[in-house]
Amino acid sequence: xxxxxxxxxxxxxxxxxxxxxxxxxxxxxxxxxxxxxxxxxxxxxxxxxxxxxxxxxxxxxxxxxxxxxxxxxxxxxxxxxxxxxxxxxxxxxxxxxxxxxxxxxxxxxxxxx
Amino acid sequence: xxxxxxxxxxxxxxxxxxxxxxxxxxxxxxxxxxxxxxxxxxxxxxxxxxxxxxxxxxxxxxxxxxxxxxxxxxxxxxxxxxxxxxxxxxxxxxxxxxxxxxxxxxxxxxxxxxx
Numbered sequence: 602x603x604x605x606x607x608x609x610x611x612x613x614x615x616x617x618x619x620x621x622x623x624x625x626x627x628x629x630x631x632x633x634x635x636x637x638x639x640x641x642x643x644x645x646x647x648x649x650x651x652x653x654x655x656x657x658x659x660x661x662x663x664x665x666x667x668x669x670x671x672x673x674x675x676x677x678x679x680x681x682x683x684x685x686x687x688x689x690x691x692x693x694x695x696x697x698x699x700x701x702x703x704x705x706x707x708x709x710x711x712x713x714x
Numbered sequence: 715x716x717x718x719x720x721x722x723x724x725x726x727x728x729x730x731x732x733x734x735x736x737x738x739x740x741x742x743x744x745x746x747x748x749x750x751x752x753x754x755x756x757x758x759x760x761x762x763x764x765x766x767x768x769x770x771x772x773x774x775x776x777x778x779x780x781x782x783x784x785x786x787x788x789x790x791x792x793x794x795x796x797x798x799x800x801x802x803x804x805x806x807x808x809x810x811x812x813x814x815x816x817x818x819x820x821x822x823x824x825x826x827x828x829x
Binding site: 647 | 806819
């Protein structure tokens with residue numbers, strides 16, 4: 602079945618450090634890929650998305666590139682801030698029917714000042 | 715702004731007492747979903763409505779049911795909440811179908827506490 606695997610957390614970094622959170626997927630079709638962010642006590646917010654191979658999604662300094670050859674969608678940011686502390690979820694959906702989201706297990710990120 | 719609104723934000727219910735959570739949308743999306751999320755785990759899909767068609771996930775307990783009286787509203791009913799049902803419940807919507815540039819929008823969630 603379709604699945605998403607994220608690097609295990611938690612991840613702790615210092616402010617201004619470089620961030621990478623790895624995400625790989627398995628899908629029977631041709632998915633769209635997403636990163637969602639969840640701040641403490643909040644719902645999920647879409648951070649960025651990519652709908653076809655080689656697309657780069659970007660938002661708020663975060664980037665991720667849809668790599669079909671390696672079935673990956675790694676999240677990167679060049680210089681993290683304390684306000685980036687949250688849980689990050691990689692997800693996919695197949696573009697058909699109800700487009701159900703399949704989530705990775707989430708990675709908790711803590712940025713220390 | 716078009717959005718997905720969940721009420722209430724926090725809900726406390728007694729063990730075994732039926733509870734209903736609500737979700738409304740102004741996006742006119744075809745699909746409405748209910749997810750259960752425990753302790754920063756990945757959200758788990760309970761069921762979804764594609765227009766009026768109800769689709770239950772295979773492992774969703776019978777204790778959970780849903781209603782969608784119209785396009786804008788969807789309800790999650792927990793018939794006899796147990797302590798294990800304490801979680802954040804997330805409502806989401808999407809256009810569905812073959813639209814690759816769709817919007818999949820989440821509400822802010824309802825945190826359910828069972829006492």
